[in-house]
Amino acid sequence: MILRTILGGTALACIAGAGAAQELNALVWCDHTDDALIEPFEQEHGVTVNLREYEGTGAALALLDQSRPGDWDVMVIDGIDVFRAVEAGYLAELPVDELPTGDFFPEVVMEANNVVDGKTYAVTEKFGYNTISFNSDKVDPADMDDLAAVWSEKYDGRLSIYDYYLPVMGLAAIAEGIPTAEIGADNLETIGGTLSDMRARAASVAGVVAAQTALATGEVDIVVGGGEWLTAVLAEERPELTWTIPEQGAVRWAQSIGVVEGSENPDLALEFVKYIVSPEGQARLATSSCFWGMPANARAGEILTDEQKAVLRWDDQPDYLSRTQLYPAPDADLDIEMQDLWLETLQQ
Amino acid sequence: MTGTRAGWGFVAPALIWTLAFFVLPFAVMGAMSLATLDGRTLVWGLSLSNYAELAEKAYLWRAVVVSLEITLTVTALSVLLAYPLAWIIAYRVPERWQRLALLLAILPFWTSYVVRSYAWLLVLSREGVVNQALIGLGLTAEPVTLANTRLATVTGFVHFFVMLLTLTIYANLRQLSPNYRRAAMDLGANAVQTFRHVILPLTLPGIVTGAFLTFVLCIGDYITPQILGGNTELTVPQVIMVQLGRRADFPLASALALVLMALVTLAYLAGARWLRVDRL
Numbered sequence: 001m002i003l004r005t006i007l008g009g010t011a012l013a014c015i016a017g018a019g020a021a022q023e024l025n026a027l028v029w030c031d032h033t034d035d036a037l038i039e040p041f042e043q044e045h046g047v048t049v050n051l052r053e054y055e056g057t058g059a060a061l062a063l064l065d066q067s068r069p070g071d072w073d074v075m076v077i078d079g080i081d082v083f084r085a086v087e088a089g090y091l092a093e094l095p096v097d098e099l100p101t102g103d104f105f106p107e108v109v110m111e112a113n114n115v116v117d118g119k120t121y122a123v124t125e126k127f128g129y130n131t132i133s134f135n136s137d138k139v140d141p142a143d144m145d146d147l148a149a150v151w152s153e154k155y156d157g158r159l160s161i162y163d164y165y166l167p168v169m170g171l172a173a174i175a176e177g178i179p180t181a182e183i184g185a186d187n188l189e190t191i192g193g194t195l196s197d198m199r200a201r202a203a204s205v206a207g208v209v210a211a212q213t214a215l216a217t218g219e220v221d222i223v224v225g226g227g228e229w230l231t232a233v234l235a236e237e238r239p240e241l242t243w244t245i246p247e248q249g250a251v252r253w254a255q256s257i258g259v260v261e262g263s264e265n266p267d268l269a270l271e272f273v274k275y276i277v278s279p280e281g282q283a284r285l286a287t288s289s290c291f292w293g294m295p296a297n298a299r300a301g302e303i304l305t306d307e308q309k310a311v312l313r314w315d316d317q318p319d320y321l322s323r324t325q326l327y328p329a330p331d332a333d334l335d336i337e338m339q340d341l342w343l344e345t346l347q348q
Numbered sequence: 349m350t351g352t353r354a355g356w357g358f359v360a361p362a363l364i365w366t367l368a369f370f371v372l373p374f375a376v377m378g379a380m381s382l383a384t385l386d387g388r389t390l391v392w393g394l395s396l397s398n399y400a401e402l403a404e405k406a407y408l409w410r411a412v413v414v415s416l417e418i419t420l421t422v423t424a425l426s427v428l429l430a431y432p433l434a435w436i437i438a439y440r441v442p443e444r445w446q447r448l449a450l451l452l453a454i455l456p457f458w459t460s461y462v463v464r465s466y467a468w469l470l471v472l473s474r475e476g477v478v479n480q481a482l483i484g485l486g487l488t489a490e491p492v493t494l495a496n497t498r499l500a501t502v503t504g505f506v507h508f509f510v511m512l513l514t515l516t517i518y519a520n521l522r523q524l525s526p527n528y529r530r531a532a533m534d535l536g537a538n539a540v541q542t543f544r545h546v547i548l549p550l551t552l553p554g555i556v557t558g559a560f561l562t563f564v565l566c567i568g569d570y571i572t573p574q575i576l577g578g579n580t581e582l583t584v585p586q587v588i589m590v591q592l593g594r595r596a597d598f599p600l601a602s603a604l605a606l607v608l609m610a611l612v613t614l615a616y617l618a619g620a621r622w623l624r625v626d627r628l
Contacts (some may be wrong), residue, residue: 058596163579178426204496204578218475219495337594340405346579347407
């Protein structure tokens with residue numbers, strides 16, 4: 001209790017004016033910190049949106065654990081982790097009839113993730129792929145269509161692996177013909193073997209900025225687990241840095257947004273969610289300066305320019321959506337096993 | 349009695365500060381390390397299971413070894429490079445230029461630590477300055493892998509800590525009276541003997557103090573190995589971050605943090621005889 005009070009106080013100190021009128025406190029990913037996305041909402045409603053960026057669902061839930069009800073109004077969360085926030089009681093029910101999910105790409109409405117016991121707690125706002133990014137001047141693009149060729153001897157030392165175990169292990173599973181939804185303790189050994197092969201060929205295991213830097217500087221020619229979110233912001237200056245979805249398929253990521261339970265500004269919070277999933281908000285979020293990704297709402301296509309849609313591969317989405325799988329959503333026990341396997345592989 | 353009260357009054361701010369920002373967080377971390385996670389629920393208790401994981405999971409133990417290897421290498425290299433630099437500034441640079449020389453020595457401190465690490469990544473990359481120079485000089489036909497290695501991590505660390513150690517050793521050297529050297533020379537000692545039997549022992553407190561600071565800062569650093577090491581091997585702070593990021597496993601992270609503190613304590617005990625914080 002003492003710890004909770006102290007940490008809660010610290011968290012409060014970090015957000016000036018938390019809970020004050022005309023202010024909205026949002027836990028977000030970096031793509032929401034783009035002024036081009038937030039300022040139109042602030043100006044329209046005459047409010048200030050306080051943004052707190054976080055990495056990792058665990059960190060966000062810990063922050064909510066340490067906060068008082070009402071400290072936070074809106075939360076962006078990994079689509080596969082919505083259930084964790086709902087279990088912890090941190091997400092409020094959304095009025096589904098006020099959300100434009102009818103305009104969404106059907107595959108990313110993701111009711112299985114955003115709806116719990118018949119109640120909608122979050123709505124998908126953006127999606128993309130953890131697949132293969134590469135430098136088309138340095139590698140044979142045809143090789144990138146086969147996952148086994150990507151981490152073959154031919155590209156020894158020329159690839160980097162994205163530093164997040166769930167999508168990368170999902171890709172390893174797909175390479176072995178294991179659907180991501182069927183990853184379990186019984187097939188981790190097989191996945192671990194592929195992961196080891198991948199790791200043995202890799203020059204580095206890198207986060208977003210490091211992977212972008214490695215690709216841009218020629219340190220590596222391939223990023224396993226990359227995708228449009230990695231190379232789209234470089235598309236204008238470095239068109240040779242591109243991405244593809246191999247024949248075996250790839251992993252699909254999705255992020256959701258919801259209203260935090262106990263928000264002191266529930267109406268304003270809902271307005272923010274509605275703005276983010278509106279065609280205008282979606283177009284701005286899709287092309288955020290932090291990272292690009294596909295908007296969940298297909299009507300954003302009416303606002304995005306042809307050049308932007310080309311970078312996002314708008315016309316290829318039906319094909320991509322049909323060939324990709326949502327990345328693994330392990331329960332707590334399997335998550336520990338997967339994380340252990342990942343760390344063991346990195347330490348090899 | 350009044351004197352006692354006044355004494356408590358004087359020490360109270362420091363005492364409260366220490367209790368609030370060291371003892372209490374330390375106690376919380378200690379208690380947390382004995383707790384467990386049941387799913388996402390924190391279960392307080394007196395379990396040693398988090399410490400047992402160190403023995404059970406090879407990657408955790410390996411992280412401790414990697415952290416120690418990197419830290420000891422960095423500390424040794426930093427001392428070896430900083431001592432001659434501090435010596436040159438203290439004894440070879442004219443007094444009026446010493447302030448400028450020190451300023452130049454610590455100039456890299458003025459840039460962001462993260463920016464400096466990324467700068468090193470570019471310098472060491474396959475198409476970076478170092479590889480271009482090696483190829484240009486005909487020393488290698490193909491680029492050498494320098495970035496995303498332990499060498500890169502150590503380079504980034506040493507660049508930073510040489511500056512720190514130069515300051516502590518320089519301060520120590522400047523406090524030495526020149527009469528010590530003169531006396532040793534008068535007694536027939538040559539330059540090497542003077543250094544070995546007079547100067548070095550007298551500057552040991554400055555060296556050990558700087559080395560201890562290097563050890564403490566290096567073993568707990570997350571940024572440099574994360575950016576320059578390329579996750580080709582993991583240190584303890586990197587493993588701690590993984591535990592917190594998705595699963596929020598604060599109990600295991602706390603146990604690992606206490607292991608780091610135990611290593612720092614051992615380093616302190618090893619150098620306690622020579623540690624002189626007043627030489628900073």
